[in-house]
Amino acid sequence: MERFINELRAENAALNKKAAQLRAESKGDEAVFCTVRANVYDICATVCGVQAKRGNIDGFAAMLTRFEGEWGAALEAAKKQNDAKKICVEETKLEALADVRARFRAARAE
Amino acid sequence: MMERETAIRIFKCLSDASRLNILSVLQSGEAYGELLAEKLGLSASTLSFHMKKLEEAGLVTSRKDQYYTVYALDQALTKLRLSELIGGENPQEDETQKREEAYRKKVLDAFFDGEKLRQIPVQRKKKLIVLQKIAENFTPGKVYEEAVLSGMIEQIHPDYCTIRRDMISEGILTRENGRYTRVK
Numbered sequence: 001m002e003r004f005i006n007e008l009r010a011e012n013a014a015l016n017k018k019a020a021q022l023r024a025e026s027k028g029d030e031a032v033f034c035t036v037r038a039n040v041y042d043i044c045a046t047v048c049g050v051q052a053k054r055g056n057i058d059g060f061a062a063m064l065t066r067f068e069g070e071w072g073a074a075l076e077a078a079k080k081q082n083d084a085k086k087i088c089v090e091e092t093k094l095e096a097l098a099d100v101r102a103r104f105r106a107a108r109a110e
Numbered sequence: 111m112m113e114r115e116t117a118i119r120i121f122k123c124l125s126d127a128s129r130l131n132i133l134s135v136l137q138s139g140e141a142y143g144e145l146l147a148e149k150l151g152l153s154a155s156t157l158s159f160h161m162k163k164l165e166e167a168g169l170v171t172s173r174k175d176q177y178y179t180v181y182a183l184d185q186a187l188t189k190l191r192l193s194e195l196i197g198g199e200n201p202q203e204d205e206t207q208k209r210e211e212a213y214r215k216k217v218l219d220a221f222f223d224g225e226k227l228r229q230i231p232v233q234r235k236k237k238l239i240v241l242q243k244i245a246e247n248f249t250p251g252k253v254y255e256e257a258v259l260s261g262m263i264e265q266i267h268p269d270y271c272t273i274r275r276d277m278i279s280e281g282i283l284t285r286e287n288g289r290y291t292r293v294k
Contacts, residue, residue: 025127026125027127027128028125029126029128029159029160029163030128030152030156033159084158084159084162084163087155087158088156088158092153092155095153095155
């Protein structure tokens, strides 16, 4: 799991760097979305680290499912309010979460 | 004239490199959302966000083509000159003008009785309003003999000497060889 967590931390660092670059290119909104994506990797790395220490790696899988439910509900609410920025933020979070889940599955299969 | 709020919304919307890139692509013709996203390296959700902003600002229009969305530039808006965008009425200036006009009317009502001036105001601001009102009797650029001018002022107030002198010192009249001209 350590390699998986390091992967998430590396992704977070790369995305934060990209966000700074986007900001410098006057792409402010995309920089915000990139930071949101980076935060998902950061949160997941932290949560996974805690669960791994407790020896409860299934707890991490359960957390991913919980995040998916909460962010999915937030996306639906944003769609109802026709809030374009919130829709994009929630979709970005869910995209990043799907990537984390795929990487987690691959790490567990190893 | 464009409303100021609309202009601000447009400028805010344009202050993003990706949205400018989108408009640049649309200049060559309408495009499918998917194609735009691919061309500009944007995710579908990010493109959708930018398009919504552009639509809200009135810069872009969209139509459905089966399952796809096709975007196009709003030619009328995008062909506006910058001066047309920023040249809208300033509501603050309007308000100031209204206040000044109301004050002017109040001063004139207080000091004039019909065509006659009751008294010469002491306060300079009020005096200037009164002098400008009297000056409306003279045609700008036309030369008046002293006697004619004095007679015209006397019809308004007996102290024509003070009024004539004040009009010169305020730059409303000029005097040359005993002849007077209204300059403003």
